[in-house]
Amino acid sequence: MTKNDRLSRLLLELPWLIQNKNTSIDNFCAQFDLSRDEANKDLSLLTYVGPGRFGGELVDIQYDDENISVIDSQGFDRPLKLNYIEAVLLLLGVRNLSEMSKDKQEILDIDNKLSGLIGSDIANEKYKEEYSNKKNRIKEAIANRKQLVIHYVDSNLKLTSERSITPIEIKALDSKEYLTALDNNSSQKRSFRLDRIIEVALVPLEASPQEITQNDIYSEKISVRTKSWNASNILDLNIPYTISGDELQIEMDLIDPEFLLEIILRLDIKTEIMCSKKMKSNLQKMLNDRIEAIL
Amino acid sequence: MSVSKSERILNLFFVLINSKRPIPRHEIRQRVNGYEECESETAFERMFERDKDELRNTGIKIDTVPVDPLFDDELGYQVDSKTFLTKTVEWTPSERAILSLASTTWHRTEFENLAKSATLKTGGSINVKSSDESTENYSGELLKFRSIMRSLNSKSIMDFRYVSFDDNEPKSRQVIPKKLYRQGDNWYFDAYELISTTWKTYQTSRIVGEIVIKPASVIELNLLKKDNNQTLPRTVQVEINQNASLISHITGGIAIGDRTIDFKFFDEKSFAKYLLRFSPIIVSIDNEAIREHYKNYLKDFMEVLSHD
Numbered sequence: 001m002t003k004n005d006r007l008s009r010l011l012l013e014l015p016w017l018i019q020n021k022n023t024s025i026d027n028f029c030a031q032f033d034l035s036r037d038e039a040n041k042d043l044s045l046l047t048y049v050g051p052g053r054f055g056g057e058l059v060d061i062q063y064d065d066e067n068i069s070v071i072d073s074q075g076f077d078r079p080l081k082l083n084y085i086e087a088v089l090l091l092l093g094v095r096n097l098s099e100m101s102k103d104k105q106e107i108l109d110i111d112n113k114l115s116g117l118i119g120s121d122i123a124n125e126k127y128k129e130e131y132s133n134k135k136n137r138i139k140e141a142i143a144n145r146k147q148l149v150i151h152y153v154d155s156n157l158k159l160t161s162e163r164s165i166t167p168i169e170i171k172a173l174d175s176k177e178y179l180t181a182l183d184n185n186s187s188q189k190r191s192f193r194l195d196r197i198i199e200v201a202l203v204p205l206e207a208s209p210q211e212i213t214q215n216d217i218y219s220e221k222i223s224v225r226t227k228s229w230n231a232s233n234i235l236d237l238n239i240p241y242t243i244s245g246d247e248l249q250i251e252m253d254l255i256d257p258e259f260l261l262e263i264i265l266r267l268d269i270k271t272e273i274m275c276s277k278k279m280k281s282n283l284q285k286m287l288n289d290r291i292e293a294i295l
Numbered sequence: 296m297s298v299s300k301s302e303r304i305l306n307l308f309f310v311l312i313n314s315k316r317p318i319p320r321h322e323i324r325q326r327v328n329g330y331e332e333c334e335s336e337t338a339f340e341r342m343f344e345r346d347k348d349e350l351r352n353t354g355i356k357i358d359t360v361p362v363d364p365l366f367d368d369e370l371g372y373q374v375d376s377k378t379f380l381t382k383t384v385e386w387t388p389s390e391r392a393i394l395s396l397a398s399t400t401w402h403r404t405e406f407e408n409l410a411k412s413a414t415l416k417t418g419g420s421i422n423v424k425s426s427d428e429s430t431e432n433y434s435g436e437l438l439k440f441r442s443i444m445r446s447l448n449s450k451s452i453m454d455f456r457y458v459s460f461d462d463n464e465p466k467s468r469q470v471i472p473k474k475l476y477r478q479g480d481n482w483y484f485d486a487y488e489l490i491s492t493t494w495k496t497y498q499t500s501r502i503v504g505e506i507v508i509k510p511a512s513v514i515e516l517n518l519l520k521k522d523n524n525q526t527l528p529r530t531v532q533v534e535i536n537q538n539a540s541l542i543s544h545i546t547g548g549i550a551i552g553d554r555t556i557d558f559k560f561f562d563e564k565s566f567a568k569y570l571l572r573f574s575p576i577i578v579s580i581d582n583e584a585i586r587e588h589y590k591n592y593l594k595d596f597m598e599v600l601s602h603d
Contacts, residue, residue, distance in 0.1 A: 007301050008353045011308075012415045019418030031421050049305040051313040053328045059309075075313045078379040079416045080354055086413035088444070088475055089406050093397030096437045110390050110397075114417070115477075153542050156575040157535075176480075198541045229458045229465065232500035233572075236480060246503070258575060265571040268463045269595045272602075280600050287600070291593045294586065295534075295579035 006042075014046060014059065015079035017070045028068055043068065050074045090114055104172035135170065137200045138179055142167045146202045147184065153196040155237070156258045164203075170194065173238055193238070222260060223274040224250040226267040233266040257282045303329025304346045308355065308374070317360045317371025347372075354378065386419060394419035400437065406444060439499060440475075442506035443484055447472050450516060452489065454507040457497060460565040465503040470495070471511055471519055478547075487519050496561065528559035533570065534579040546573055554578070564588045571596075 009032060016031070017023065029039045043063050050058035051074060060072035082090070091114055098107040112132075141148050148167055152160045165181040168189075172178075177194040228248045231241065241250045254260050254275075261283050264273060273280070298306070306328045311318065324330045324339050333339035347357050356375040361367040386394065394414055398421055401410035411421050446453045453472060456465035470486035473494075477483075482499040511519075532555050535542075539550035548556035560566035567588030570577065574593070580586040 007304055007349060008412070010301060010305060011353055011355070012412060016415050016418060020420070027420070031415065045299070045302055046305075049302055049309055049328075051306075051309040051326070074309050076309065079418065081377065081379060082413050082416055083354055085406075085444075086409050086416065088477075089401055089410045090394070090397060090413045090417070091477065092437065092440050092444075093400035093410060094393070096400045097393060097397055106389065106393065110393055113386070113390075151541070153537075153545060157537065157542060157545065157573055158576065159537050159541060196545060227458070227463075229501055229503055232481065232498065262572060262575070264599070265574060265592075265596060269599050270463050271599060273600065284597055284600050287593050287597050290574045290577075291590055291597075294577065294590060 010042060010046060011080060013042060014070065014073055014076055017061070017068055018073055018077055019079070022067050022069055024067055025063065025065065087114070105170070105177075108172040108177060131195065134197060134200050135177070135194060137202060138167055138170060138194075138197075141202050142169065148181070149201045149203055150192070151198040152192055153198060155256065155262060159198065165190070165192075176236060176238065178238065191238075193236075220254055220276060220279055222250075222252060222254045222279070224263065224267070224271060225274075226250075226271040230267045230271075234263060237263060237266075239263065258286065261286055297332060298329035303327065304349050307343075307346055308350060311357065311372060311374045314373065317358075317362050317373045319362050319369055319371045323372065386417065391419045395421055404441065405448065436499075439502060439506060440482075442508055443472055443475055443499065446506075446508050447475060447484075449508075450511055450519075452509045452511050452515065453486070454509055455505070456503045458501050458503060460498075460501075460568045461562075468497075470497070471515065475499075489515060489518070492518065528561050531558050531560060531566070531580065531582040531585055532556070533558060533573075533577060533581070535573070535576040536578050537576050542576075560585070568592055 013028075013032060017028070020027075025036070025039060028034070029036060032039070032042075034042065043061055046059050047061050048058065052058070056072075057074070058072075059074050059076075060070070062069050062071055091111065094107060094110050094114065098104060098111070138148065140146070148165050150163050150165060152163055154160055164184040165179075166184060167179055167181045169180050170177055171180060179192045179194055179197065181190055181192060182188070183190045226248050228243045228246045231243060231248055234241070234250075239250060239252060241248055243249075250263065257279060260275070260279070264271060264283070307323065310323065310326050318326070320340075320343065323343065324333070330339055330342065333342055350357060355378050357372050358375050359370050359372060362369045362371040394417060398410045398414040398419070401407050414421055442453065445451070450471060452469055454467070454469050457468045458465045469489045471489070472484045472486040475482065475484045483496050484499065485494060485496050487493075488495050532551065533548070534555050536554065539552060539554055539556050543550040543556050546556055546558075548558040551557045558566070558570075560569075563582065563584040567585045570580070570585070570589055571592055574589075577589075580589060
């Protein structure tokens with residue numbers, strides 16, 4: 001071990017001990033890959049340093065054969081910032097777990113916390129804060145059985161008018177969080193992407209949520225075949241697809257032709273679309289309108 | 296009793312973080328336990344410079360600033376506040392366990408120590424039992440990232456097939472990567488492409504198949520040094536029929552008016568393809584080339600829909 005390695009380690013040890021109060025000396029040794037003797041030397045050195053030379057100006061750590069407690073850290077109570085590579089490694093490690101884990105919500109929470117620890121070039125601090133406040137208000141509504149009035153950006157990127165909903169739960173799927181809620185007007189269960197909910201106001205629950213009903217809604221089975229590398233373009237749409245070799249296939253019952261068009265426009269021109277002639281003609285008309293509308 | 300080097304450097308660190316003002320060099324010499332052993336001012340200055348370098352190597356940046364903001368005749372030193380995490384994060388026991396597992400992803404790779412150090416900085420614990428018995432469990436995605444990180448670390452060439460935004464088939468690319476980063480849901484890397492000799496940005500999920508790592512020749516590394524100026528993105532304003540400030544975070548642009556979003560782009564054709572997903576709300580695009588590509592794409596999709 002070089003002296004520089006030791007200095008780096010000592011600078012890691014003190015904030016770690018503050019965050020892991022009353023840790024055992026065995027755990028400390030294991031975490032920092034130290035023998036008991038090395039651990040004692042590190043702890044001893046740490047109690048000799050500080051902004052001055054006398055008792056009250058030195059780091060105070062109490063330790064015995066069992067536990068370690070930091071009594072006075074002399075102002076060094078915040079850990080050092082993750083450097084860029086460290087942050088990327090942790091995020092990728094968590095991402096690797098998310099591909100194997102069943103508890104997507106917990107993984108997503110960790111991802112968000114880690115992103116919050118990293119500089120602004122990776123995470124957008126202001127937006128993260130707004131998002132977190134919004135999520136807390138929704139959680140509060142779920143916990144206290146309150147209704148919400150929201151504005152929502154729908155799949156066509158149009159801002160809907162006020163919508164009254166009864167929130168049920170927040171679920172994570174891939175890298176996005178979704179709110180499952182009862183739409184109080186249509187009495188249907190809906191899924192809202194959290195980042196597309198714009199404004200949230202809590203209102204007391206006036207009556208028990210109505211029973212969820214399934215109204216008769218016209219839907220059509222559609223099938224789309226494209227190349228597998230287009231998958232990254234549709235991740236955020238939360239639609240089911242399968243990949244076999246270099247082919248990606250989407251099969252779904254579709255209600256909204258505009259949503260199908262959004263999917264298609266994210267793919268490429270070699271995409272095959274299987275749907276009714278009526279649907280295709282609808283889509284062509286929408287495309288034509290958009291071509292003519294653009295200035 | 297003489298003060299060890301680590302002890303002296305830590306004392307310097309503590310003196311600096313406990314001061315609300317920049318500390319001049321002569322005061323550092325008086326206050327830091329360990330500097331009193333220097334026999335001369337020159338010896339102190341040499342030792343102080345070495346200690347600052349040691350701290351810098353551990354990620355602690357020391358700024359040199361005027362002691363009095365109104366006069367710059369006396370300089371002092373202070374620890375850059377960006378050295379520390381801006382906030383502490385409370386981890387639940389199960390989150391710590393997950394962080395610990397995440398760190399073992401890099402077990403037995405060249406990134407093992409860095410990943411451990413990152414976990415310890417977050418206050419998390421390292422999964423010490425996972426070590427030798429654990430089997431490597433890498434997803435295809437992670438293998439891709441490992442190759443990118445390895446190439447970044449060693450300044451090697453990455454040889455891979457890539458489908459750019461406006462391509463329909465993957466094409467071969469040979470690049471030397473410079474930086475890996477995440478934006479929204481996607482990961483990107485900036486890299487120098489050896490065939491076109493230009494800097495480009497690649498989305499990791501559009502790499503098809505394996506990445507082959509090859510050592511870069513001196514000539515290729517020199518190319519990188521000569522052409523170190525990355526192309527700067529250009530901007531385009533897109534008018535929409537919705538409230539821009541409420542939805543700009545979904546589009547990746549910045550709202551600059553009630554109905555206008557400002558986007559950064561590198562390539563007109565690729566950017567036009569990206570804009571297609573916002574077509575239900577787009578009213579105008581203030582760049583003729585992008586607008587034409589955008590219209591042509593919409594026409595191409597009309598053609599796709601005409602097939603039975």
